[in-house]
Amino acid sequence: xxxxxxxxxxxxxxxxxxxxxxDLLIFSNKMKDAENAGTDNVPRHAxxxxxxxxxxxxxxxxxxxxxxxxxxxxxxxxxxxxxGYADAMLIAKWKKTGYEKLCCLRCVQTKETNFNSTCIxxxxxxxxxxxxxxxxxxxxxxxxxxxx
Amino acid sequence: xEKHKAPTGHSYYYNAATKQSTYTRPVAPPxxxxxAPSPVTPLDPSQxxxxxQAVGNSIPSAGPNFNNxxxxxxxFSGGRGGFQGQSQHGDRPANYRPRPKPxxxxxxxxxxxxxxxxxxxxxxxxxxxxxxxxxxxxxxxxRIPDKLKDGILALDQSRIKEKAEALEKEKQVNSERxxxxxxxxxxxxxxxxxxxxxxxxxxxxxxxxxxxxxEGEEGGEENPSKRQKTKEPSQDxxxxxxxxxxxxxxxxxxxxxxxxxxxxxxxxxEEWDEGAVEEISYEDSAYLFKDLLKDFGINPYSPWExxxxxGKVFDDIRYTALNTMKARKEVWEEWSREKIKLxxxxxxxxxxxxxxxPYLSFLQKNANPKLYWPEFKRKYKKEAEMRDTSMADKDRExxxxxxxxxxxxxxxxxxxxxxxxxxxxxxxxxxxxxxSSHLPPTILADIRYxxxxxxxxxxxxxxxxxxxxxPPESVPEEETEEAIKEIKDRERRQKALEERxxxxxxxxxxxxxxxxxxxxxxxxxxxxxxxxxxxxxxGLKNHLMTEDSGDKPS
Numbered sequence: 001x002x003x004x005x006x007x008x009x010x011x012x013x014x015x016x017x018x019x020x021x022x023d024l025l026i027f028s029n030k031m032k033d034a035e036n037a038g039t040d041n042v043p044r045h046a047x048x049x050x051x052x053x054x055x056x057x058x059x060x061x062x063x064x065x066x067x068x069x070x071x072x073x074x075x076x077x078x079x080x081x082x083x084g085y086a087d088a089m090l091i092a093k094w095k096k097t098g099y100e101k102l103c104c105l106r107c108v109q110t111k112e113t114n115f116n117s118t119c120i121x122x123x124x125x126x127x128x129x130x131x132x133x134x135x136x137x138x139x140x141x142x143x144x145x146x147x148x
Numbered sequence: 149x150e151k152h153k154a155p156t157g158h159s160y161y162y163n164a165a166t167k168q169s170t171y172t173r174p175v176a177p178p179x180x181x182x183x184a185p186s187p188v189t190p191l192d193p194s195q196x197x198x199x200x201q202a203v204g205n206s207i208p209s210a211g212p213n214f215n216n217x218x219x220x221x222x223x224f225s226g227g228r229g230g231f232q233g234q235s236q237h238g239d240r241p242a243n244y245r246p247r248p249k250p251x252x253x254x255x256x257x258x259x260x261x262x263x264x265x266x267x268x269x270x271x272x273x274x275x276x277x278x279x280x281x282x283x284x285x286x287x288x289x290x291r292i293p294d295k296l297k298d299g300i301l302a303l304d305q306s307r308i309k310e311k312a313e314a315l316e317k318e319k320q321v322n323s324e325r326x327x328x329x330x331x332x333x334x335x336x337x338x339x340x341x342x343x344x345x346x347x348x349x350x351x352x353x354x355x356x357x358x359x360x361x362x363e364g365e366e367g368g369e370e371n372p373s374k375r376q377k378t379k380e381p382s383q384d385x386x387x388x389x390x391x392x393x394x395x396x397x398x399x400x401x402x403x404x405x406x407x408x409x410x411x412x413x414x415x416x417x418e419e420w421d422e423g424a425v426e427e428i429s430y431e432d433s434a435y436l437f438k439d440l441l442k443d444f445g446i447n448p449y450s451p452w453e454x455x456x457x458x459g460k461v462f463d464d465i466r467y468t469a470l471n472t473m474k475a476r477k478e479v480w481e482e483w484s485r486e487k488i489k490l491x492x493x494x495x496x497x498x499x500x501x502x503x504x505x506p507y508l509s510f511l512q513k514n515a516n517p518k519l520y521w522p523e524f525k526r527k528y529k530k531e532a533e534m535r536d537t538s539m540a541d542k543d544r545e546x547x548x549x550x551x552x553x554x555x556x557x558x559x560x561x562x563x564x565x566x567x568x569x570x571x572x573x574x575x576x577x578x579x580x581x582x583x584s585s586h587l588p589p590t591i592l593a594d595i596r597y598x599x600x601x602x603x604x605x606x607x608x609x610x611x612x613x614x615x616x617x618x619p620p621e622s623v624p625e626e627e628t629e630e631a632i633k634e635i636k637d638r639e640r641r642q643k644a645l646e647e648r649x650x651x652x653x654x655x656x657x658x659x660x661x662x663x664x665x666x667x668x669x670x671x672x673x674x675x676x677x678x679x680x681x682x683x684x685x686x687g688l689k690n691h692l693m694t695e696d697s698g699d700k701p702s
Contacts, residue, residue: 012537019449026454061451069481071449071488 014075020065024085027058049140052104055087056139062086063094101148103141124148260307262299270300314465317428433469437476438483440466448487452477503539504593507547510534512598517552521545547595554599565596566605570612579619584610 034050062085066077081088093099093108102108107119121136124145128134135142152169153159162169259271259281267284280296281288292300428436444461461467470476510533519527525545528534534544554562569591570578577588584606591597600608684690 012540018537023447023450023454057451057453064451065449069485069488071485 014073014079016072016076017079020072023061024058027054027061030054031058045137046135046140049135052139056090056103059086059090063091067095098146100146101144103136103144104139106138107136107141107144121145260303262296262303264299264302265296268296268299270303311465313428314468317433318468320471428469430475434475434479434482436466436469437479440464440469441480441483448484448491452480455480502589502593503536504543504547505589507533507536507539507544508551508593508595508598511548511551512602515548515551515555517555521548524548550595551598554595557599559600562596562599563608566600566608567612569594569596570609575617575620578613578616580613580616581619582613582616584613 031051031054034054037050039047062072062077062080065071066074072080080086081091087105089105090102093102093105099108103121106112107121110116110118113119119136119138119141120134121139121141121144123143124147125131125143126147133142151159151173152162158171160169160171161173163174254273254275254277256271257274259269261283262268262270262280267282269281269283270278271281271288272278277290278292279288279290280292280300440461444464446455446461455461467476470479510528510531514528515524525534573588573591577590582588587609597605680691686693
C-alpha cells in the first residue's frame with residue numbers, strides 16, 4: 001500500500017495550476033457524479049460510457065491547453081499527467097496522424113476483437129452505409145475518425 | 149375511479165384498481181388498458197412487453213388483483229428505456245408541485261450610462277418601460293429630466309442602429325425560418341409551460357422540463373411557434389424587437405423630443421440598412437463575438453463545452469454575429485489564445501508578491517498564545533492565507549511558533565528589536581519620503597514587525613521616519629542606469645537627426661546657389677548672343693562702335 005500523503009505535506013503544484021483549477025474541479029465533480037450514478041436500466045456494456053466520456057474530455061482539455069493554446073507550462077503539463085488529470089497514453093495517440101480524435105485506447109486495440117479489426121467508431125462517416133448511427137460498444141463513441 | 153382534490157387546488161382522478169392518477173378525466177376506461185382483467189385481451193401496443201408475461205401466466209383463474217400485481221411488477225422491473233416514464237407516472241401527484249401563475253412584476257433588465265451626463269443611467273425594465281437612475285445619489289425617476297433628453301436621444305439612436313444591424317444579420321441567418329417565429333410575447337414560454345402542465349406525462353422535475361427539447365414536443369400541438377423556438381433557442385432568443393417596433397419607437401421618440409421627421413431616421417430602416425450594415429465582414433463579426441466573450445468575463449482557460457453548457461452567452465445578440473458553431477468555436481479558440489498570452493505577459497510584468505506579508509498580518513490579527521499550532525491551523529484552515537500554496541506549511545508553523553514566543557517577551561525588547569530592524573534598512577528604500585502605509589517589503593515580511601501591537605508600532609514607525617535622512621541623490625541614478633542610458637541614447641539619436649537635417653539643408657542651399665549662379669551666367673551669355681545676333685546694316689562696325697563708346701547696350 002502506498003504511503004498516504006496529507007494534502008498539506010504535498011508539494012505545491014507548479015505555477016499556473018490556479019488558472020485551471022476550477023475547470024479541473026468541475027471535471028472531477030462530474031466524474032464523481034458519473035461514478036455514483038445508478039446503473040439500473042443501463043445496458044451492461046454501456047455502464048462505463050460516461051466515465052470514458054468524461055476522462056476523454058478532461059484529457060482533451062489538458063491536451064489543448066498544452067499543445068494548441070500553449071497556455072500551461074511543461075512542468076504543469078507533466079505534473080497533470082503524473083497526477084492523473086489526463087491520460088498520457090491517449091494523448092500520445094492524438095499526436096499521430098489519423099488518430100487526432102481517438103475516443104479511447106480500447107477502440108484501436110485490434111487484438112481484442114474477433115476479426116482483428118478496430119472498433120466501428122473508427123470508420124469514417126463517409127464509408128458508413130446510409131448514415132447509420134453507431135455507438136461503439138467499448139466507450140459509446142459515435143465516430144472518431146479524423147475525417148469526420 | 150374517484151375524484152380528489154390536490155392540496156394545491158387542482159382536482160385529479162385516481163383509479164384505485166390501477167393505482168394511477170390523472171389530471172384529465174379518463175373518458176371511457178379502455179378495454180385494452182392496463183386495467184384489463186383478463187390476460188387474454190389484447191394489450192396496449194406500448195405495453196407489449198406485458199404480453200409475454202400474460203402468456204406465460206399459467207394460472208388463468210387468478211383474479212384481477214393478481215393481474216394487477218403482475219402488471220405493477222412489469223411496470224417497475226421490466227421497464228428498460230422507453231418505459232421509464234410510465235413508472236414515474238404513477239406516483240406523480242405525490243411530488244407534483246404546480247408553479248404559481250407568473251405575477252406581472254416588472255424589473256429592470258438593462259441599464260446604460262447616458263453619454264454626456266455622467267452619473268445618470270437609463271434603465272430599461274422587463275416590460276419595456278424606462279426610467280432614469282442617478283448612480284451617484286441612488287435615486288431613480290420615471291419622469292425624465294429635461295437636461296437628460298438629448299443624451300437619451302443619442303443613446304436611443306445608437307442602440308436602435310445596433311439592433312437594426314443585428315436584425316439584418318438575423319435575417320440572413322434564418323431566412324428559411326417562419327417569419328412569425330421571431331416576434332412572440334416575452335411571457336409565452338411560461339404560459340405554454342403552464343398550459344400543458346396539466347397535460348399527459350412528464351417527469352417530476354418541473355424546472356428541467358421547461359428548458360429541454362421534449363417539452364417543446366409535448367407542447368407542440370397547442371403551440372406551433374414554440375417548437376421552432378426550442379429547436380434553435382440560441383438564434384431567436386435575443387430578438388424581441390421587430391423592424392416595425394423599432395420604426396415605431398423611433399417615431400414616437402422623435403415626437404416626444406419634438407424633432408422634425410427629417411432629423412431622425414423616420415422609419416426608413418431599409419435605407420441605412422443597405423448603406424451601412426448590409427454586409428458585416430467575417431472579421432467584424434469575429435470581433436463582435438470576441439467582445440461578447442470579453443464582456444461576459446469568460447475564463448480563457450475554460451473548455452468550450454463549459455461555455456456552451458452554461459449558456460450565458462446565448463441571450464446576447466452578438467452571439468448570432470457568427471452563424472455556425474464551428475466558426476464560433478474557431479473564434480473562441482483564437483480569442484482564448486490571445487487572452488492567455490496577454491495574461492501571461494501581464495503576470496510576468498507584475499512583481500512577485502511575497503506570500504509572507506499577508507500571512508504575517510493575518511498572524512498578527514489572529515494568533516493567540518492560548519492556541520497551539522495544530523489548533524490554530526484547524527481553526528483557520530479555510531482562510532486564504534492558510535491555504536496559499538506558494539508558502540509551505542512548515543514555514544507557516546515556524547512563523548506561528550516564533551510569533552507566539554515573541555509575544556511573551558517584554559515590550560521593551562520588542563521595541564528595541566523593531567528599532568534595530570528599522571535601522572538596518574538601507575536608505576535607498578527607507579527614508580524620510582517613505583509613507584508609513586507603503587513600507588518596504590523587507591520590513592513587512594519580518595517577524596519583528598508584527599510583534600508589537602499595531603497602534604503603538606505605527607506611531608513608533610512614524611516618528612522614526614521623521615528622523616530619517618532624505619533619500620540619497622546618487623542612488624536613483626545608480627538604480628536607473630538603464631533608463632539614463634536610454635535617455636542618452638535617445639538624445640544622441642535626436643542630435644544626430646538634427647545634425648543630419650542641418651547638413652541636408654546646407655547642401656540644399658549650396659545647390660540652390662549653384663543653380664542660381666548657373667542660371668545667371670546662362671542669362672548673361674544669352675544676352676550676349678542676342679546682342680551678337682543683332683546685326684544691322686552697318687554690320688560688325690556697329691558692334692565695335694558700341695564697344696568703343698562702352699555705354700550703349702542694345
